Amino acid sequence: MQHRPLGRSNLEVSALGMGCMTITGYYDQADEPEGIAAIHRALELGINFFDTADAYAQGHNEEVVGLALAPHRDRVVLATKGGLVPGSDRPSGVNGRPEYIRSACEASLRRLGTDRIDLYYLHRADPDVPIEETVGAMAGLVAEGKVRLLGLSEVRAETLRRAHATHPIAALQNEYSLWTRDLEVAVLPACRELGVALVAFSPLGRGLFTGRLQFAEELAPNDFRRNIPRFDRENFERNAEVARQLEEWAVELRCTPAQLALAWLLGRGPDIIPIPGTKRRKYLEENVGAIEVQLSAGALEWIDNVLPGAVAGARYNEQLTRLTDG
Numbered sequence: 001m002q003h004r005p006l007g008r009s010n011l012e013v014s015a016l017g018m019g020c021m022t023i024t025g026y027y028d029q030a031d032e033p034e035g036i037a038a039i040h041r042a043l044e045l046g047i048n049f050f051d052t053a054d055a056y057a058q059g060h061n062e063e064v065v066g067l068a069l070a071p072h073r074d075r076v077v078l079a080t081k082g083g084l085v086p087g088s089d090r091p092s093g094v095n096g097r098p099e100y101i102r103s104a105c106e107a108s109l110r111r112l113g114t115d116r117i118d119l120y121y122l123h124r125a126d127p128d129v130p131i132e133e134t135v136g137a138m139a140g141l142v143a144e145g146k147v148r149l150l151g152l153s154e155v156r157a158e159t160l161r162r163a164h165a166t167h168p169i170a171a172l173q174n175e176y177s178l179w180t181r182d183l184e185v186a187v188l189p190a191c192r193e194l195g196v197a198l199v200a201f202s203p204l205g206r207g208l209f210t211g212r213l214q215f216a217e218e219l220a221p222n223d224f225r226r227n228i229p230r231f232d233r234e235n236f237e238r239n240a241e242v243a244r245q246l247e248e249w250a251v252e253l254r255c256t257p258a259q260l261a262l263a264w265l266l267g268r269g270p271d272i273i274p275i276p277g278t279k280r281r282k283y284l285e286e287n288v289g290a291i292e293v294q295l296s297a298g299a300l301e302w303i304d305n306v307l308p309g310a311v312a313g314a315r316y317n318e319q320l321t322r323l324t325d326g
Helices: 032-044 056-075 098-112 131-143 157-166 187-194 205-210 233-253 257-266 281-292 297-305
Strands: 003-005 012-014 049-051 077-082 117-122 147-153 171-175 197-201 272-274
Touching: 032 056, 032 281, 056 077, 056 098, 077 098, 077 147, 098 117, 098 131, 117 131, 117 171, 131 147, 131 157, 147 157, 157 187, 171 187, 187 197, 205 233, 205 257, 233 257, 233 297, 257 272, 257 281, 257 297
Parallel strands: 049 077, 077 117, 117 147, 147 171, 171 197, 197 272
Antiparallel strands: 003 012
């Protein structure tokens, strides 16, 4: 397994991390025993970077991840997030008030069963609280030894710069994949200017680039993707055709579509760290195979010149877009 630095810190993580959100259900049914087995298999394969959040399953995801990693705590980099409050009575759905961030972090520490969080993200920026105040509170957690490094998620370049001026930001977690590349305009250059790692979530297009999802009707009624315009029936039909073309390139390259999508991200730079989410050992093993994939010039040309214009639909609906720092 290759390793990459978290920003300008001295902490290195595996080039591929593991997103743990789906272990407790999100797209389909939870399977915690298999999810825990997948975490242990990830460790065997050299993955040391694990991602969760207090918003996943109302904190239960942190409990499961913490339990799975407890015997291996000193050899892993554990990341979690706070500030996104599902069901909150706050209009924005987020809470970046200093007192809330402190209490959220302390609750995460208890659920994870650890005395420190290696990388603590602000899950979403609060439009009602200056980012300097929120990050200032997070910096206090670093000073107390409860947190090692700070991160942000889904913020603009301007917000990243303001936060970084308050306290060094080690990582920014944003959606980045073959069909989500808008951050290349301003956010990724800002990361590189400041020395901030880009942790890419949903690197497989929320499952579309795995080759396992053929029809929008396959999604369960409670599947989160039913809130995503790209998975509306009409948009999905167009996007599924793009995915089929990706499969053709994968056949030529003797890899799977998922491996091709991850290999492309890994090739975007040593500061990009994809965290594909899975709760199945077989898919985890498939993902790790992306490390060995070499992309052809033809595949790269298709990705850069054809694919972006072929994607149909926005990545979030109106309600979810309001949660981002757009």
